[in-house]
Amino acid sequence: MSILSYLHVVVTTRLAELRRDGERGDSPVPTAVIIAGLVGVAIAVTALALTKANNWMTNIPNYTETK
Template identity: 65%
Template sequence: MSLFTHLQAALVARLAELRSDGERGDSPVPTAVIIFGLVAAAITVTALVATRAEGWMNAIPTAP
């Protein structure tokens, strides 16, 4: 039980320290949202290009 009490006290102290620091920078949430959006756009563009390329390659006539 002593370990649990020590960990709880350390957590409370660390959270209090973080709350007291007013200038901590930007939250990682907007950065994660931007990255997710860029990944989604990249997947969409890649799928579109792959579909167009496959259609173009299928339109090439084969040698008899």
């Protein structure tokens, strides 16, 4: 009976250690997916800024003309 008690204590202790160290760097979302999402957002923001800048530059009045 002492071997069963020993095994019970070992297994219980190991499970408690695993539960305590729950944050081991494992994530439900892989790092590559997070990076791909960030790159997608960066491309969208850059495209929006480029579009706004191009529209702003084309709508500047030409003050160099003389009447």
